[in-house]
Amino acid sequence: MNRPSPQAPEPILEVSGLVKHYPLTRGVLFRKQTGAVKAVDGVDFVLRRGETLGIVGESGCGKSTVARLLCSLERPTAGRIRYRGEDITRLSGRALKAVRRNIQMVFQDPYTSLNPRMTVGDIVGEPFDIHPEVAPKGDRRRRVKELLDVVGLNPEYVNRYPHQFSGGQRQRIGIARGLALRPEIIVADEPVSALDVSVQAQVINLMERLQAEFGLSYVFIAHDLSVVRHISDRVAVMYLGRIVETGTDEEIYEHPTHPYTQALLSAVPVPDPEARERRERIVLSGDVPSPAAIPSGCRFRTRCFKARPRCAVEVPVLAVPEAFRSEGGPAAHDSACHFAAEREPPPGPVPRREPDGHGAASAP
Missing domain, CATH: 3.40.50.300 (P-loop containing nucleotide triphosphate hydrolases)
Structure with missing residues (x-):
């Protein structure tokens, strides 16, 4: 590519x-937006x-x-x-x-x-x-x-x-x-x-x-x-109407910093049975909130394993986390989380589709 x-x-x-x-809206003759x-x-x-x-x-x-x-x-x-x-x-x-x-x-x-x-x-x-x-x-x-x-x-x-x-x-x-x-x-x-x-x-x-x-x-x-x-070439991860993390494919797949992205990647099937047994899944609690009643502050906080009181009152900005601004590297990409941090990589790599000898992408 x-x-x-x-x-x-x-x-x-x-x-x-x-x-x-x-x-x-509500009403028949006189509609009122609710x-x-x-x-x-x-x-x-x-x-x-x-x-x-x-x-x-x-x-x-x-x-x-x-x-x-x-x-x-x-x-x-x-x-x-x-x-x-x-x-x-x-x-x-x-x-x-x-x-x-x-x-x-x-x-x-x-x-x-x-x-x-x-x-x-x-x-x-x-x-x-x-x-x-x-x-x-x-x-x-x-x-x-x-x-x-x-x-x-x-x-x-x-x-x-x-x-x-x-x-x-x-x-x-x-x-x-x-x-x-x-x-x-x-x-x-x-x-x-x-x-x-x-x-x-x-x-x-x-x-x-x-x-x-x-x-x-x-x-x-x-x-x-x-x-x-x-x-x-680049990936943007959306949650409840907003982009919560964006970066190159390597940054997102190998060095995710937002808890939602990490949870998504932990659910990707791994073809190696031994690696699948060793890796740690992130199971999110609760259901996705209704887009008609979005939570205050960080919209992911109701399901997030890192949620703190700050998350309920302050909306996180989609920007490079402060902890990675001076270090640089693949973790220094935009992430909308107050407590953005890298997670320990799973034992098995995230499967990706590579072209085979006949020019077709292989299955995950």
């Missing part, structure tokens, strides 16, 4: 203070040209909402999303349409994201109907066949329907549709979670190849830590 050079590429997407609250579901509650990150940012977290933490906000499928309650320095949250009409051409999305479920009444040729070619300037009308069928060939499908499948394909093939069709307009950014919302492990490896390797070929930048959203480590 290509890693960022020492001279980091320029940011292509900058997200600051991103918020999305869904109002809770609260809000805080799906995303202050997210900040930067995506650089040609890199992959992985976003991980439990179901319901706000990952998919972030994806929809980045693609302007929903409007944020507050915050800014800057693409090439321009705040796209304030755009509409033709200006927003032009930006959407460069930020495309691959959806989570390959079985519901494709219209069953449309042929593959119509599905992949539909972006050309919305952006006719990309491909002349007489040239579109050829372009569609080229896209199918790029993602590893037979170009002669243009007249087939989605039900005639397997899950992995359907996801390739979704990727071809995302590539149709030659975007700069692809937001992939759990693109392999509905697929079996062997097909996951094929799709992930395809995405890596396309990134190198087309110079794409990815926001890759998933809950499978092994998949995220394989494809990502």
Whole structure:
């Protein structure tokens, strides 16, 4: 995988203070807002040209909402999303349409994201109907066949329907549709979670190849830590609407400092039975709080094994912990915890997917 050079590429997407609250109302004739579901509650990150940012977290933490906000499928309650320095949250009409051409999305479920009444040729070619300037009308069928060939499908499948394909093939069709307009950014919302492990490896390797070929930048959203480590240059861990830790894949997987990240990594399956017996699991108590009633102070404190009275009154800042600022090293990365510290590494390493001799990623 290509890693960022020492001279980091320029940011292509900058997200600051991103918020999305869904109002809770009561009444029929006279609706009154009684609260809000805080799906995303202050997210900040930067995506650089040609890199992959992985976003991980439990179901319901706000990952998919972030994806929809980045693609302007929903409007944020507050915050800014800057693409090439321009705040796209304030755009509409033709200006927003032009930006959407460069930020495309691959959806989570390959079985519901494709219209069953449309042929593959119509599905992949539909972006050309919305952006006719990309491909002349007489040239579109050829372009569609080229896209199918790029993602590893037979170009002669243009007249087939989605039900005639397997899950992995359907996801390739979704990727071809995302590539149709030659975007700069692809937001992939759990693109392999509905697929079996062997097909996951094929799709992930395809995405890596396309990134190198087309110079794409990815926001890759998933809950499978092994998949995220394989494809990502940097990783952001989300909990209850906020990013609680961010860094390179080595910093997050080998030197986590936030208790939530450490708990997630302790639950990753280890293929070595002896190492699995020796390692110490972190079992979190309680359930994830409702996003409509977020705890005061640190939102993770109700389940945290390090919680202190300070955690209930003071919101931790996402920054390099003070204990590591002078030392430097891989532990010196952003972590939103008052008591951030490294944990003793488990006896068995966190499994990662490496390419095998045939170019496919191996299963965890």
